[in-house]
Amino acid sequence: MMKTNTFVKICLGVAFVLVVSVAAALSACVPTAGSAEAASYAYDVNPPRITFSPSGADGYASSVEVTVLWENTDSYKFYSVKGRTGIESGEIRYAEPFVITAEGSNEIKAYYLDTEGVKRYVTATVDYIDSTPPTASAIAESIRCEIDLTAETPMLLTLRAADALSGVKRVYVKNLGREFYLKDGADSLYAVDCAGLSGYVYVTVEDNAGNTTDYGYQLNGFDRTTINEYAAKFAALDESMYASQAWDGILEAYKNLSTALGDPATSSSVVSAYKRAADEAADTAYRITTVYSASNADVPTGIDASAAYGYTDRPAGEALTLTAGECAAANYADIKNTASAASGYLNPITYAFSLTLTSGAGEVNVYREIEIGANMPEGADVAKVYYYNSDGVLELLRSEIRNGRLYFYTDKFGDFYLVSDLEYTNNVSDGKGLTIGGKFYPAETLWTAGGIIAGAAVLGGIVTVVVMTVVNKKRGK
Structure with a gap:
């Protein structure tokens, strides 16, 4: 019996030693305030300082570098991070600046030991991270060519773009750097003049965090000759000349032509019909x-x-x-x-x-x-x-x-x-004349005709006299 009890005591003693060793090891990882391990760190009069780069003063960033500075080189240097999920990481030994890329609100805790050796912490929050690229609107044909012959710029390449977090910073033609302008803020519609653009055009959308997305569009196939011709025709019109109803008709006709020209698949016969309608509407005639x-x-x-x-x-x-x-x-x-x-x-x-x-x-x-x-x-x-x-x-x-x-x-x-x-086609005199053979002859015509007839009669008489004289001479008369 004595041997058995001795063996049990030995086992219990070994187990106790193991438990103490494990506890000591855990204490070495995360010292507790007032412990001997904690006492080995320097006490800080002032709490550590947390800084972010970029600071967020200029808006969103795709990532943020976090730096924590303590007063002493041997301060109690631990930190934790709690993201938008609400789950905290636990204390992590700080060795160098670290980077956060998670979107949403991120709370940083920096721990230290105060002058009495009590563990405390300070917090700072970074909530301006946007690591998601911007996207074009879900609306069908978000990037398209708009034709408006009545506008100062008749041919525009437009794009509806949005970014849920940092927002769209700019939209531009890739490789050319030509900037789009915000045409309709409420509709997130960006536009650029198509003059000088042709073929397959690549467009880049960049958000305020620096993320980018590229889109492409084919500009070939549009009837630019007709677009430029009728845009110039409309620009030459003077609205003040027209009645309001007539001007409304002009706008409607040019709107229909713009729509037809905005679709390269529109047949030439349809475009021709709309061109005629625009010309007729712009006619100044009453x-x-x-x-x-x-x-x-x-x-x-x-x-x-x-x-x-x-x-x-x-x-x-x-x-x-x-x-x-x-x-x-x-x-x-x-x-x-x-x-x-x-x-x-x-x-x-x-x-x-x-x-x-x-x-x-x-x-x-x-x-x-x-x-x-x-x-x-x-x-x-x-x-x-x-x-x-x-x-x-x-x-x-x-x-x-x-x-x-x-x-x-x-x-x-x-x-x-x-x-x-209804009967006579040339009765254009003053009413004086004769009807001969069912036709009306004005007086002046009759006078002319009479002169000719009289002349012929006179000539005929002379000829008759001459002939008769010659005949008579031959007969010896």
């Missing part, structure tokens, strides 16, 4: 619509009008209304007869009608003659148009016939009289 206030035999059909900008007091491209109706003169029937007689036609057909030109602002003042068109009576190819002025006089207006339609020119509006002849 948009004149004809309205009939009366429909009777006295009002010609097919009346229309055209006038260039400057012919009236209205802005370019304004919508005007030409109203055709009955004559205002109470005695217009008598005036019709006067116009018929003045025309010189033997079988006149006379129309009596009124014309007024207005806009949304009221009556339009006309400065120069504008062209009025009307259908000719069926079968007729002669016509005259008279304007009945305020003095009660019929003024013969300048007119012409083109492609079966009558066109006359006037800078006055009111009552008009159109006289035509």
Whole structure:
């Protein structure tokens, strides 16, 4: 029994020694305040100083170097780090500056022993680390070529870029260094003029921490000739010349053309159609619509009008209304007869009608003659148009016939009289003449023809006399 107890005591003694040894070893790793090991470190009057590089004064960084300085070379030099997860690393012996790359808030603790040998610590936080490269927006086609023919810069390469932490510092064309500008801050839209850029272009997005991401875009395939041509056309337009509605139409037409040119896959026929629409919208001529206030035999059909900008007091491209109706003169029937007689036609057909030109602002003042068109009576190819002025006089207006339609020119509006002849195509005299064989011959024509006939008769008489004289001489008479 005695031997057994002795063996147990020996074992217990060995176990105790091992436990003490392990505890001593642990104490050597992390000394406790007041322990003999802790007492071997120098006590610091002032706490250690923690510094970061970069400091964060200039914004985010992709990594931060941490330096801790203690008062004494043999100070208690330990630190710990707690990241955004909330888990602390535990005390780590400080040997040299260390680097932190974890994003989010990082708390640094630097430990020391105060003058009484009590372990204390100071803290500092670094929260400006951004190690993630910036990304283009998730919106489809975040990098694209935008065409706007109405803009000062008609062709832009745009990119929607964002960085969740430090933010986007700059966007530029790689190798060329051409900087994008922030076109729309709310939409994170960056843009650069495409002038001088061609082929496959690489774009670099850099965040405030120095991280970069590259994107590429193919600029070939765009119709730059048409883009430059119509951008120049729009730049030459003067908005102040146009009516607001006409200007809106121009903007709409150029918007449609811009959209078509912004897609290299758009067919040339579609682009051509939009080009024509843009040219027509920019035309300064007035948009004149004809309205009939009366429909009777006295009002010609097919009346229309055209006038260039400057012919009236209205802005370019304004919508005007030409109203055709009955004559205002109470005695217009008598005036019709006067116009018929003045025309010189033997079988006149006379129309009596009124014309007024207005806009949304009221009556339009006309400065120069504008062209009025009307259908000719069926079968007729002669016509005259008279304007009945305020003095009660019929003024013969300048007119012409083109492609079966009558066109006359006037800078006055009111009552008009159109006289035509359905049977005779050249009855243009003052009414004096003869009808021979179903055709009308003016007096001057008859005088000319009569002179020729008389002359021929005289010559014929002379020849007859000469011949008869010669014959008689031969007969001995």
